[in-house]
Amino acid sequence: MKKIAYIASECVPFIKTGGLADVVGTLPKIFDKKEYDVRIIIPNYTCLPAKYKSKMRYLTHFHMDIGWKQQYVGVMYLEYEGVPVYFIDNEYFFNGYNIYGDVKWDIEKFCFFCKAALSILPSVGFQPDIVHCHDWQAGLVPVYLKTIFASNPFYSGMKSIMTIHNLQFQGRWDIKTIKEYSGLPDYVFTSDKLEMYKDACMLKGGLVYADKITTVSNTYAMEIQSPQYGEGLNGLLSARRDSLWGIVNGIDYSDYDPATDTKIYKKYTIKNYKKNKVENKVQLQRQLGLPEDRGAYMIGIISRLTDQKGLDLVDRIMNDICTDGTQFVVLGTGDRKYEDMFKYYQGIHPAKVSANIYYSDDLSHKMYAACDAMLVPSRFEPCGLTQLMALRYGTLPIVRETGGLKDTVQPYNEFEGSGTGFSFANYDARELLNTINYSKRIFFDYKEAWYEMQARAMQQNYSWSNSAEIYQRLYDQV
Secondary structure: OEEEEEEOOOEOOOEOOOHHHHHHHHHHHHOOOOOEEEEEEEEOOOOOOHHHHOOOEEEEEEEEEEOOEEEEEEEEEEEEOOEEEEEEEOHHHHOOOOOOOOHHHHHHHHHHHHHHHHHHHHHHOOOOOEEEEEOHHHOHHHHHHHOOOOOOHHHOOOEEEEEEOOOOOOOEEEHHHHHHHHOOOHHHOOOOOOEEOOEEEHHHHHHHHOOEEEEOOHHHHHHOOOOOOOOOOHHHHHHOHHHEEEOOOOEOOOOOOOOOOOOOOOOOOOOOHHHHHHHHHHHHHHHHOOOOOOOOEEEEEEOOEOHHHOHHHHHHHHHHHOOOOEEEEEEOOEOHHHHHHHHHHHHHOOOOEEEEOOOOHHHHHHHHHHOOEEEEOOOOOOOOOHHHHHHHOOOEEEEEOOHHHHHHOOEOEOOOOEOOEEEEOOOOHHHHHHHHHHHHHHHHHOHHHHHHHHHHHHOOOOEHHHHHHHHHHHHHHO
16 A cells, blocks of 8 residues: 655645645545555645534644744644545644735745644654655655654655646745744755755755656646746756656546536537537627627637736737637636736627636636637646646637647647647747637638537546556656
8 A cells, every 4th residue: 555645735625726726636536545545734724614624623733843943733634535634733824814925924834834744744643655745835845854854764765756836936035044944954055955046945945855756747847947948947857857757637527527517508418519519608698798699709718817828919919819700708817917908808899808807617617618719828838727628628729839738739630630729839929810810710611620629629538537547657666
């Protein structure tokens, strides 16, 4: 029996700000319980929903030295869908309505969390073979394991894996502060370990000390070894390329299934999608106040509205996209400039653009079912889940060839009759517009080819079970 501890700052269904939470909350459920004992360790934030808080039970508490002070560490416990979850309790660190805030405060909080996550193991009676750490918030776990905890026989032989969900976020601050908050020895703050451009970097620590590194798609694993995508860590990642695995994320196929989805207007399968999918479009047009037109080409964007997502490209060509017969539906929140931009275009083209500047799980499902195409023109994209959900609903992704987008969407080839979507290579507005116009031409003029592509898209399998098999191979190798 292999024992694995997932250590992370968020996890569905308890707390989520991004795709990291989906991975941590979904993957452990997939492994065969006879072969793998997988447990999760996350902070016990005060903002966790009351329905989970009320079911937790107290296990233990103790005081832990960290830096020059002692901190209270409590452990609460809950089994969720067959997976044991330990919540590290400390009101001083984990209070408030948001789990991330001021960077310096976050760094102190997650220094504490990393050390506490290892410290609780003996007292809860769990001795994992592997600690699987996610993003910079768990970056010091491999460092502690090989330094302060190395002389304790309980931890000897424990291996660590570091997963990068997004290399942009690194947990960087000045060396003096991180040394004080973490209590780590002086010798780890050198340029071959935690030091980075005169600062200390928690993610770098994890990448240096972990036994294996993974990231969330093959292409992203290659990209981050280059200066363009490496965020200053490309040298280290390229030096460790033999330990670096790219494993694409999955989605929960029971949650995202047009045949059983109760959130969409009309369910459909691969047998009747030609007839039923369009009913979803008409109903969504009605709900959003767009002209009801079965033949309209409806493009969707479901996204955080940030620079990473390629929305500056959309801004440059939005008026060209909004030609006759096209409707454009946006759902998401983020940077003020992009929220305002989509509202502005809705003002200019009220019959063509619907800007929904909020987040709604319910509306996202309705859009996956209703739209003809889903636009994901990202500047970079470690994995991306939007395109996987779109494929599942027969909504054809239009993506830039980067990271997980390149790995999961096969561009349409009219000569071979192959492909599951449309893609463009360079980060260029003109190229994006040409790709959108090409997709329109297929939609309006070559309907049979469009239907065949939808069928191929719906037959793709990006469920978690595929990814879990690759993770199992990795665990067996470690």
